Amino acid sequence: MLTGEHVVLRPLEPGDADTFHRWHNDRDVVRWLAFDYDESLAQIRARFAERQVNTYSKVVLGVETRVTRQLIGAATLRDATPETARAEVDFYLGEKDQWGRGYGTDAMRTLCRYGFDAMRLHSIALWVVADNDAAVRVYEKVGFRHDGRHRDAFRGQGRWHDMILMSLLEGELR
Ligand SMILES: CC(C)(COP(=O)(O)OP(=O)(O)OC[C@H]1O[C@@H](n2cnc3c(N)ncnc32)[C@H](O)[C@@H]1OP(=O)(O)O)[C@@H](O)C(=O)NCCC(=O)NCCS
Structure with missing residues (x-):
């Protein structure tokens, strides 16, 4: 478990499947996210029951409020x-x-600190839809910089949006 100021990050459990299913069916949540085809509750429960252990190449964590x-x-x-x-x-x-x-900012900070300190990463990158102002703001607050722009890379709300590639190097985390 990774402890931040306001959140903890912990491995996912099979019992988390229903919560994820609810999130994935919330238009406000998925608005700027690229998902594959919709999953039924049964499919998502089965996927969570068989979830692979976390490894160096894939670390999946749930974000919990610390209190x-x-x-x-x-x-x-x-x-x-x-x-x-x-x-x-x-x-x-x-x-x-x-x-x-402030949970998003703290969770990103905690995850990146783990990446640099425990995994000895040199750089962490992400793609974000350019119009997702809150997310871009969170990543900038943590120290991510804008590397480049992929034009018309995301389709949402009936039109195309650019995506931004952002990255954070070790030593840049704020
Ligand atoms: C984007 C997301 C991660 C932000 O997490 P959060 O906990 O709400 O973010 P925080 O409270 O830590 O910080 C939000 C910051 O964005 C700012 N913000 C919020 N809405 C904004 C908007 N519409 N335009 C500009 N800035 C905005 C806030 O003012 C705050 O910045 P500040 O501290 O300088 O005032 C979260 O809302 C989320 O997951 N949304 C849905 C899915 C998503 O878009 N994920 C990211 C995909 S790349």
Whole structure:
């Protein structure tokens, strides 16, 4: 378990499946997220029951509030190799009542600190839809910089949006 100032990050449990199913069916939550085809509750429960253990190349963690221990989101560090010392992040808070309270910033900070300190990564990257202002703001607060722009890379709300590639190098975490 990784402890931040306001959140803890912990491995996922089979019992988390129903919460994820609810999040994935909430339009406000998935608005800026790229998902594959919809999963039924039975499919997501089966996937969680067989979930692979966390490894260097894929670390999947649930985000809980530190005080109440409510599961509010998920954070993944993926595709790391010791040779490249880089990884990509996928991140969201599914519990929208908890947005805007600093949990997202603290969770990203905690995840990246783990990536640099424990996994000895040199760089962490992510893609975010350019119009997702709150997410871009969170990543900038943590220290991520804008590396580049992929034009019309995301389709949502009936139109195309650019995506931004952002990265954080060791020593840049704020
Ligand atoms: C984006 C998300 C991670 C942010 O988490 P959060 O806990 O709400 O973020 P925080 O409270 O830590 O910080 C939010 C920051 O964004 C700012 N913000 C919020 N809405 C904003 C908006 N519409 N425009 C600009 N800034 C905005 C806040 O003011 C705050 O910055 P500040 O501290 O400088 O005032 C979360 O809302 C979320 O997961 N949303 C749905 C899924 C998603 O978009 N995930 C990211 C995919 S890359």
